[in-house]
Structure formats: C-alpha cells, structure tokens
Amino acid sequence: MNPPTAPRIKRLLLTGAAGNLGRVLRPRMKRHCETLRLSDLAPMDPAGEGEEVVPAALEDAAAMLALLDGVDAVLHFGGVSIEKPFETVLPANIVGAYNVYEAARRQGVKRIVFASSNHVTGFYSQGETLTPRAAPRPDGFYGLSKAFGEDLAQFYFDRHGLETVSLRIGSCWPVPTDRRMLSSWLSYDDLERLIVAALSAPVVGHSIVYGMSANRSTWWDNTPSSHVGYRPEDSSEPWRAEVEAAQPHVDPSRPEVRCQGGGFVVLGPFPFAGQE
Amino acid sequence: MNPPTAPRIKRLLLTGAAGNLGRVLRPRMKRHCETLRLSDLAPMDPAGEGEEVVPAALEDAAAMLALLDGVDAVLHFGGVSIEKPFETVLPANIVGAYNVYEAARRQGVKRIVFASSNHVTGFYSQGETLTPRAAPRPDGFYGLSKAFGEDLAQFYFDRHGLETVSLRIGSCWPVPTDRRMLSSWLSYDDLERLIVAALSAPVVGHSIVYGMSANRSTWWDNTPSSHVGYRPEDSSEPWRAEVEAAQPHVDPSRPEVRCQGGGFVVLGPFPFAGQE
Amino acid sequence: MNPPTAPRIKRLLLTGAAGNLGRVLRPRMKRHCETLRLSDLAPMDPAGEGEEVVPAALEDAAAMLALLDGVDAVLHFGGVSIEKPFETVLPANIVGAYNVYEAARRQGVKRIVFASSNHVTGFYSQGETLTPRAAPRPDGFYGLSKAFGEDLAQFYFDRHGLETVSLRIGSCWPVPTDRRMLSSWLSYDDLERLIVAALSAPVVGHSIVYGMSANRSTWWDNTPSSHVGYRPEDSSEPWRAEVEAAQPHVDPSRPEVRCQGGGFVVLGPFPFAGQE
Amino acid sequence: MNPPTAPRIKRLLLTGAAGNLGRVLRPRMKRHCETLRLSDLAPMDPAGEGEEVVPAALEDAAAMLALLDGVDAVLHFGGVSIEKPFETVLPANIVGAYNVYEAARRQGVKRIVFASSNHVTGFYSQGETLTPRAAPRPDGFYGLSKAFGEDLAQFYFDRHGLETVSLRIGSCWPVPTDRRMLSSWLSYDDLERLIVAALSAPVVGHSIVYGMSANRSTWWDNTPSSHVGYRPEDSSEPWRAEVEAAQPHVDPSRPEVRCQGGGFVVLGPFPFAGQE
C-alpha cells in the first residue's frame, strides 16, 4: 500500500468506533491525527496512546455536545449500518446525525466525513452508471436515513459553513465475496485513502463521493467530485475468477440482482410499530 | 375560476385539516370525492355532509393505521409548516410522514399528494431558475423534513408501487404581500388545480411539482413534470404595483433577499435540546 | 380555427393519401400548394382541381422515383400505421421510407415532413416528460420502423442536405376517447398547423417534434424544437370530464397504462415468419 | 399594450441615447424613473422635464466616471451596434464597456441592463433552439465585443456584487421585414417589458435573456432565466403572410440563411488595420 498522507489533525473524532468499519479505522486513523477520540455505545477497547475513549449514545444530544468538545474534525461512522425497522433507524441515524451536526456547529468543528451509503441510490439498476449528482432512490429505511444525513450536511454547509464529504460507501469488506461486490467493493486501504482525501482537500463544501475501489466494472462515476482527490488503488479483479466460479449465474429479472442495492431492495416491510 | 374536474374519489383523506391550507382545502375538495375524511390534532369543525372528522396525531402509528383504513387517496398536509426547532419538526414531519406512508401501504392506498415545500431548495439563489430535478438545498429543519418526505415517497413508490406527487409549495396565501411572493405566490384556486391534477393524472410514479401560480417571474420551471398536467391560471401580477410600491428597494446582498427561501434562511439556530 | 399560412408550395406530394390521416389532410393541404399530388396503394377518390392522383407502392423503387418527379416537398404519411408483424412493416415502412428518401434525393426535393410516431418512444413511462432528444425506446415493430425512418432522415440531411421534420405523432383522432388520449391527443387542426410549420420554417436540418395539441397534461416537451414554430391551439380539456367519467380508474401497474405507448406495448409477439 | 410597472428608479442612465434603440427608449423609460440621464456621443434632443442630457464618449474613462455619478441604474445601449472592423468596435464596445462598469463600481451603481446581442451566438444554426446557457459563437467583431461585455458583467458581479441582466437582443425594429425576423423580432413594447423586468427583478446576479417577442417560431428558449420575469406579449405572426409572400424561398445551404446571425455571418473580413 502506498501510505496516504494528510496534514495531521489535532483531535479527530471517530463515531461508531466499535462497529465493523470503526474497528478497521481505529488503528489506521492514528497516523493522521495527534489525538484520536473514539466513541460508540457498544464496548470499545481501552484507550491506547494518543487515544481517548468516550462511550456515548448518538441520540443523547447533551452527550454529543460534550463529545464534540475540542474536536477538529469528525468521522461520523456511528449508527445503524444495515437495513432495520424505521423505529430502530430513527434514533441512531436521524436524531443521531442531527445531534452530531448541531454539536459540531456549536463546538466550531470545521469538517465532517459522513459515512453515507450506496443504499441512498439502491433502487437504480445495475445496468446504469451514476454520478454523485444522481437523485436519491433509497432502498430501505437505512438508505433513507443516509439520504437525510446528506441533506443535513448540505444544510449545515449552506447555513453555517460546516463542510462535509459524504461517502456513499459500497461494500467495504476484507475481500469481495459475490458478483455484486465485484462492482461495489471498497478495500480497507481505499477506504483509508478516501477518508484522507476527504479530510485533506482544502475546499469541499458539501461533496458526495461513492466509496469503491478501482474495480473493473462499477456503477458509479466520481468524476464530478474529482476535487476531493480520491484515487483508489485496489481492485476486485483478483477475486473475480473465484467469485464468478462460485456464483456463475445470476438472474437479472430478480430485483435483488437488477438493483444496485442488492439484497436490501427486497428486505422488509418490517412489522408495523405498535401493531404487531 | 375555471372549475377543475377529476374522477370523483370514493374516500379522500386530508391530513392537517385544521391548518391554514387544510381549512382552505376542506370546502374545495368536497366536490372531488364522495367522502372527505378530515384529520388533525387541533380542533376541527364538526363533520358536514359527506365528511368524516377523525382527530389523530401523526406521530401515533396506530392512529395513522386506523385513519388510513378505507381511504383511496391522501392529501398529506399535516405537520409543522413553518421553521421550528428540530425537536418539534421531528415527530410531526419525519415520524409523522413515515407513519402515514406505512399505514397507506398497509391499507392499500394507491396515491398520496404530499405537501412538500419550496424550502427543500431554499438555499438556491433567486437569480436562478430550478426544475423539480434540482438537488435539495434545504433552508432549515422544516425544509429538511420535507426533503425527507420526498425521499420517503420515492422509496414507497420504488419498493411498494405507492404513487406520490410531491408539491413544493411556494407562498400559498390569499394574495401576494411582498416582493418575494411576486415570484413564489400560489393562489388558492391554483392550489386546488394542482391537487386535482396530481390526483387525476393516470401515472405519476413519484413526481415533484413546484406549487406556484402563473406569475410573471418565477424561480421554478415545472416542464419536466408536464405529465402531471398542472396549468396555473392565476398570477401575482395584479398585485405587483401595490407590492412594489410598499417595498421598492431590496438588497440582494442580504441572504434573506438573495435566497429563494427568503426569511427562512436566516432563522435559527434554535436553542440546543436539553442544554438551554 | 386560426387558419395557418405558409408560402404556397408549387407541387406537394402526400403519400398515404388513402389512409386515415391522408384523407384528413387531402382537403386541408390544398390551400398550401398549387398542385397536390396524392399517392397510395389503396383506392383514392379521383383527382379534383389542383390535384394529381398517382397510385404507387412504397416498396416499388422505380414507382417512387417517378412519383417524386417534379415534387417540391413531401408529406410522407404512407405505410403501415399500426402495430403489425415485422414482415408486414418491413416493405412498407423500412424499404418504403428508403425508396422515398432516395427518390427525393435524386429528384432534388428539398424537404420532407415525415410522419413518425410517439411509438418510437413508447416504452417510457407516462410518469415522465420527454423532449425530442429522448433516445428511442420503440414499443413494437411499427415504432421500430419509425425510429429507422428518423435515422434515415438524419442521414439524408447530413449526407445530402435534404431537410426533414419528423413528427412523433400522438393520437390524431377527431376527439380524445380515453385517458391516455387526454395527454397524447392531436387535433386535426393542430396536425395541419404542425405540418404548415414544418413546411415553412426556413431552416430545419433534421428536427423532431412531438405531435400533440396544447393538452393540459402531456408527456412531451417540444421546447428544443421551438425553431420549427409549432404552436398548438386545441386541447383535450373539453373532453376530460366525459373521458374520466367513462374510464374513472386505471391501474398504473399494468404496462399498457404505465407506458406512453399504451396498448401497443403488450401487442405481439406475432407468429414467427415461415414457422407457424 | 399592457403598460409594465416597476418601482420607479431615482436616476436612470441611458447610454446610446441617440441611437436607434436609444431614441425608442427615451420617451418610454421616463415613466420608470424620476430622472432620466441621457448620454451619447452623437447629438441628442435637448433635455425635457425630468431629463438630463450629458454628451460623452464611452472610451473616455473620466467622462464615464462623471456620467455615472448619482446614478442608480444603467441601461447600457451605447456603442457600435452593427458589424464593423475590430478597430471601430474596440474603443466603443470593449473599452467603453469597461469604462462603464468600472465607473459604475466606483459610483456604487447597483444594476446594469446591458444591451448584448443575438450575434453573440450567431454561428449556431437556425435549425436548433438555444438557451441563455449556450456558449458564445460570435458571428463577427460586434458579436465578439458583446460576448466580452457579458463576461465583464459576470466578473463585476462575482467580484463586486454589481448585478447585470444581459439582453441578447434579436431584431428590434418597428415590424419584422424578412423571414429571419419572423423568428428574431423584438417589438419595441416587448423591449420595454424586457427592460422593466430586468430592472425590477429583486435578484438577478448576472443573468442572460434573449430579447425576442412571443413569435410563433424562435431559436431561443429563455426558460433558464424565468426568474427575470420577462413575458413578451407581441408576436411577428401578423406580418407572416406579408413577409412570406415577399420572400417565399430561402436556401438553407447558404450560411446567411442557415445561421442564426443571418447576414452578419458573411460580412468582412475588413481591411487589415494599417495595411490597406
């Protein structure tokens, strides 16, 4: 890996530090800041050198205000990261996102890297190529909450000058494991490159970038966000033969194959709150 | 007024029936349906002939499920309709919109006319003309909640086939009273025409239409939604001389003059929940 | 009706003169030319004053060459005008169109008005608004043959300077009779206006215009072809109440309701040539 | 005529007051301001009531600075208005435009209505329809100087907040007299409406509007500048029969017929300065 560089940030906050991507990012982000503040509702490993560990719930506005104190930039990876009933997504991803942004505004934070998701546009076909300007077609409550987060980021930039790069993250796993991920895969190294670019670009306003590696095929064209400076270096290609052998046939007439959101587009509807 | 026609709907639900526009619509919508079900949290006049009055809170999922029972189409005008703190907007406009859509899905409702708002795009300049394809630039929590509602509508169409026309309503008042409203004004008669078009167009998927009269100047071009069939007949022009005389000078360097959202763009920030 | 004017053409050829639209156009076009040459394979009324009647088959190249002799402009309305098996569409609409264009080139004709069809784009949804720049999505072999004709027209302009206005005609009937036609209807008077505009615009290259009246709702936006100068004056609106009463409910989940092409999109497949 | 209204301007400057359009505008603009300051290099009628007559050369920077003193808004119609050698166009239209803008900035003028020209885009085909976003394709030095003026206006807005509406004026004559003008004609009444709209729109930044009447055919679509609020009421149509009779045939293979700029596209090249 070509280690990316960026101006070291004094105090960088990572929310969702106990989550899948949070745990991947924790050791990697240390080299890009002096102090890495880590927060989650779930248990986290104790603070190492240059780390601060602050348990907090995203839906707790006061806790968020405290959490953002003294912070220079935020990687907002906290919240629900898979499709769940609206009642579950609401406090973590909608109220939580608001709390983070409002606290950031009050604490004078200058930039947020927001973990949005490709599920914001999950109902587009895999037979078309989107740019970050594509209008949302969320494929579930999770995607809907991420669309909300992007609009929130746009508002805080327009109204308060707080800058955000929203990352519409594809499939961020150790390796690609199915046909869909040959297109949507984002390697951990490329995720780091993407975050470093998002933190170090001098001016971003509110920019949206799809988070994928330099895969041979992809549904996303980041050209309109070239100013962010993300250049992936990995690719799903080395896993292609293996993946195609394991899943030689797919049926494009099925929504979960046809749509970019994959299996998410057929999840739910979940039981109706308070009824069942 | 040229009275618009539409196939009469068996049972039409109007939420927000006690609100400003709800009270305007109540007598007008009667001629477009056999039964008009009216709902609000605030007190409403007793049911007249062909009316059903059902008090209910939007944030009460069970009440919404009951409210939507037997309904053929919905005019969702309920919720907060001005800029308010996020904590106020959240239950009424975000949870409420979800409850309405989820109940509509469960009750088999086929179409919703959603009262969105021009404040979804309030941070664009008055010096540019937008189409309904313009990406959201909400000018506050109210606009943000309406952007959420539009994305929700898109999701329920893509996932469940429930159709919506989202109306990005301008300034719907008896007459235009300031310079901004010369561009953004929507007469009550044109509001009715817009709703009738939205209810009667055979196919709408999720379509977005700006709600304005045939004003001489406007910031919005509805051409990409011509299929909805809205043709305004009124205009702010008769009030122009009076309005311009009362407000001869405006300063385009001030955000509330420059931005389409007008005064909304400088409201807030509101006190932070649980802190002050 | 506001009678349209145009520079009188010396000799104007109308193909398909015995067809539905041909019979409508025959008396109307007389006032726009000195001599109206009429041609069809089917029987035609005898030539009146200022008329020439020339029976000919479109697939007969030699006959077409003779037919175009001395002609100044052509209204090419001949050929199959409904969905038919490919074997039927091929000679009349594909070979026939070629024969007409090639003969026009050889005879020095300067302009052709080509009766294309909305079925060139019939697979788009009625929930979207197209411009003439929309890529073809034909809804059958008829629509496919009209897409071929448009490409042929483009080629003869690029290669030989022969100008064409392709009319993507909607539903050209005496009155609109169903919900679809409330959007797609083209009155006979507006058809004449459209043809006169197409003949009299000084420069058209190859331009495409949708043929519809000034209906309240429509799926087509002719703005990019404003230079052709077509301004419809009729509307389907007077028939709306009657049509909506007769067909109050439509189901947008059915392809023939959802797609612009209407019933055409579910016709066929026809028996396979030489097999069944 | 429907007399347009606008907030009365205290002191309005009209440059080019002795020119063709200047003389048309002089009596008309009086009702839109308290004092109309008139300037030209050529002789002007003496000042009437509410008028100030100030002879000045556009290329005289000091004179321009004095001329703009006390002015609230400017109609910049001065300079060369037909195709001329570059040496003639340069001082009047390039240096002159700079002098006017720089003086306006120094004197605190808030808005300029700039008489640009359709010749900025004269090399586009009459067989296509442009919006104000079309990139310049000037058809001569005159058109080139107007493109310069538009860029200058954009710069003074971006850098200094000085707003401009650039009018790409078509053929502004008493009546349309040839086939080209059936599309490009701008009536004097519509010119006045256009100027009043440009002066009274609350926010314009730098906006570009084509100046044409509501002609049946046109090459220009002002929709992206709907915010300016120009609604033409006249049309070339009443003159169509007469014009078409006088000029029944045009040859679209000739550049002056094919191009929007008409005869301008074949003028020049003029003798080379200092050589011939």
Added chain:
Amino acid sequence: MNPPTAPRIKRLLLTGAAGNLGRVLRPRMKRHCETLRLSDLAPMDPAGEGEEVVPAALEDAAAMLALLDGVDAVLHFGGVSIEKPFETVLPANIVGAYNVYEAARRQGVKRIVFASSNHVTGFYSQGETLTPRAAPRPDGFYGLSKAFGEDLAQFYFDRHGLETVSLRIGSCWPVPTDRRMLSSWLSYDDLERLIVAALSAPVVGHSIVYGMSANRSTWWDNTPSSHVGYRPEDSSEPWRAEVEAAQPHVDPSRPEVRCQGGGFVVLGPFPFAGQE
C-alpha cells in the same frame, strides 16, 4: 496480455464466423464457453473440438430459429460490415438482425453481444467527444442498419427482457495504419476483453459501449457504460510515430477527415435499385 475471465458459457453462438472479426474471435472465444457454435453463409473451417459449425443465412428466419436452439448467449457479428447499397444491407443487417433477435426470444436466449459500429455516429466531427448516449448520425446504409439493430435490441429488452450490449466498434485491425485509427483503433485483445465484459456483467439491460483501445486520443467516452466493466489495455500509441510519418498532413476541411466516420461519409450514393 492479461487473459480476461468470465463464467464459462455452456453454448455460445458466434454469427459471422467466417468474417474478419469472426475468424479473430473463433479461437479466442473457445476458452469462454463449453461449446462454440459457429455460423456464417460463407465457408468456414471444419468444427474442432468443442465447436459446432452451422452454415446459415441471416435472412432465413427458419434457419435462424434452428441455429439459436440450445444457445445460451450470442455474439452477433454476422452481416455486411462495410458500406454497401441499401439493397445489400437490408437482408443481411436489417432482416437478419430481426431474425436473430426473434429466434433468440423464442429460444429463451438471455443475452446478445451485438456488433454495432462507430458508423452509427459517423457524421459527428472528430473535434468532439461523444458518449454512448449520443443520438445516431449514421454515415451510410451500413451505419443506418446498425442504428436499427441497436433500437431492435432496446425493444427486445424493454418488451421481452432479452439483454444486449451493443458494441460501437471502431477500427478493429491488427495494427492502426492511418491517422484516424490512432483514435479509433481497437486491438484484437481489447475486442476480446470487451466481449468478455459484455458477457459477464451481471446486469446490462441494453447498454452501448464504444469499442476502442486505450488510445491517447479518442472521440468516445464510455463512462456512462462503466457498469459493463470494459477496461482496455492496449493503445495505438506505439504506432503513432510511424503513422504520423506516413501521413503527416491531413486537411480537416475535407469531410472524410473531419467526420468520425472517415471515408465512409463520402461513399455512395450507389446506383438506384432497378433503375441503373
């Protein structure tokens, strides 16, 4: 060469197997399928292992139906591949394409890779860069027939779910031999990569991709079809010095130099059928 991989197809049909590209593809495609069925009207080498050789005429519908029996995917490279009179192009490329698609539908084939051509857009200038969304501007009857094939493919996808990737092939030769081919060249290895991508992308609907190598200069931007996953690895650059030396000067005022279609744009017109 980096050997491309794809899920092995059980039976793959290659039409035009005796043609220039057919002979190139025959040995290459073997590794991507279990059985390669080869068809042409012209003589072919006898079937090798894993091959089936089936002579057939494209215009013979019954033969096509038999040919497609048991086939999983088709590479439709058959037909006329250079500019020819319409009468020659018609049976092979128009009737033939219909026969192949109709037979594919009846036999349940899921995907076709269609050898379209850059001559579909040959009348665009070499001074502009197109995407696959560019409207057709065919440069002859050959290009016209390929535009027809693309529309046919769109129809069979919209109506019957049969997927196609249309390859607008540039200049597919062993090496680039003239200035035009420095931009339009497609190496044989890249052709194979393109076909493998087109066969193995899980979802393509009807997608269009220009077939060119990673040449330094090119007129085509495949970004909107990134989902197909074609990544060329070759380039015309190694031949540049040689080609430029052999053809140092070209005259862009000549149509065959200026237009993307090269020499095709000045071929014909051919003698008129049945006349000469």
Added chain:
Amino acid sequence: MNPPTAPRIKRLLLTGAAGNLGRVLRPRMKRHCETLRLSDLAPMDPAGEGEEVVPAALEDAAAMLALLDGVDAVLHFGGVSIEKPFETVLPANIVGAYNVYEAARRQGVKRIVFASSNHVTGFYSQGETLTPRAAPRPDGFYGLSKAFGEDLAQFYFDRHGLETVSLRIGSCWPVPTDRRMLSSWLSYDDLERLIVAALSAPVVGHSIVYGMSANRSTWWDNTPSSHVGYRPEDSSEPWRAEVEAAQPHVDPSRPEVRCQGGGFVVLGPFPFAGQE
C-alpha cells in the same frame, strides 16, 4: 519522461518567447519543428540553429502580419500573464490576440495553440469540478482577456476555418509550492505533451483543454476534449507531504482559498485610468 512525438512542423511560431513559459518551451519545441520562430517584445537570446528570432509588439498589427508570414502553426503565449490593470491587459492581450488571429488568417496559418488560463473560470469554487464547457467566470482583467481570446478563436474557426486549441493553463511551475497547486499544477513535461497533442490532433475545430498534470485531486475534467489526446504523466503527489507540512491549514471561508482562481480573485481594483 516519455518523449512525445508529433509530425514535424515546417515553421512554428512561438510568441512570448522571452516569458516564463516561452523560455521553457523554446528548447523543447525545437524537436517538433524544422524552424522555430521566436518572438517577444522583451530581449531574447540570439537565434540558434533552426531558430529565427523576431522582436515584435503584439499590438503592432503590421508587425504581426509580417511575423506570421511563412508560419505553419502558432503557439500564442505572448502578452500579459498575470493580473494587471485593464489598461495594461488591453493592448497586449486583447488587441494583441486580434492581431495574431487576423494575421494568421491572412497568412493562411491552419492552427493556433492559444495559452488561455484557468483564470477564465477562476470564480468557481474549489469544491466543484468543471469541464471545458463551463461558462466563463473570469477572476480579473487577465482572465477576462483570455475569455476574449477563446471567443476570438471560436469566431475564427466558425468564420474562417482556422483551428485552435485553447489551453486553460493551471499553475505551470517547476514544482508545486502551495496547497492550491497540488490541484492546479502543470509540469513542464506535461505542458509539452499538451502542446504536442494540440498540434498533432488531426481535427480540433476550437477545443478547450485545461492544462494540469495527473494530480490526485483536481477541479477540472477534460473528458469532453478527449479527442485532443492529452494524457498527462506527472503529478503533484510527490510534493504533497512537503506542501501540506508547510501550509497545514487553510480557511475555506476566504475567497482566495475557496475560489479556483486563488489569490487572483482578491487582487485589484486597480487605480482608475486617468483619475489617479
């Protein structure tokens, strides 16, 4: 460096030969022509082998006519290359550009490579990515003069067939030295590659290309000018760590940081001619 090739030009003129980029280009361009004619107003080194040195002022039309005599192609790098008062920019960049083009037309020159500048679009935000189709938003008189030059080039192509590639050069320096230049840097080797591509592409009409290296982040997307064939090989990346260390923090609320034009956007206004 991969030495670029191009057909050798018989006589190539380089204006501005004594300027910063002129001195860089002088030795490099020799290998691309037989005779390199060098011109400037400032002193130049004596002519070496294959060189001609011709002192001349751009604003001297007769001198320009003589200078262009016998020339096959021009690299027009002369004139003012930084922000200066309008009075300084005018003769060199506006009159000068006209003189060069008019002389080129008269002398039959076929192609000009015009050193335009990123300052033509300097008022766009660094938070957005532009294509060469972006409308001008010049950041000063220098940028304004370059926008004029581009329009002039368009005119001379449309009217006289004289081809130009306009290079919107970023920051062409030995190495990148600040945060802005990490995006805008153009290496000298890439400048040469760009010029060679611009000279050797067979057809360019008037094309615009941004001049930047293959930097990780950039504000410009040259895809619509892929036909020019510019492929940068250098990057600012090796200097990133050093640059970011030296300038770790930038404030995007300041115009000179936020805008692409950098420091240029806050220069001036200069003293008003004839006043101070």
